[in-house]
Amino acid sequence: MAKVFTTDNFETEVLNAEKPVLVDFWATWCGPCRRQAPIVEELAEAGYEVGKVDVDKEPALAQQYKIMSIPTLLVFKGGKETARYVGLTPKATLEEALQ
8 A cells, every 4th residue: 555655754755765666746636646546556566665645735745846736746766856747647657667
């Protein structure tokens, strides 16, 4: 299951992670986000480091990473953003970015 990232755990869980991490910025009212959710969960079940940030509950994180549209999916490696996808993104694309 995908983790829930917050301002309190983002540095530990994402920026200091040993493996690449996928962060899904989403909101409960967002239709495309709901369609993206099963793909994100599949990646988590496959063993990838995956988590979600609810932009309504964590506006500071959304602002810090300049999230203008959702869903926005960011991949972090070594504490740095290495990929950004805006809109519904295929599983294969995300898997490739997490390699």
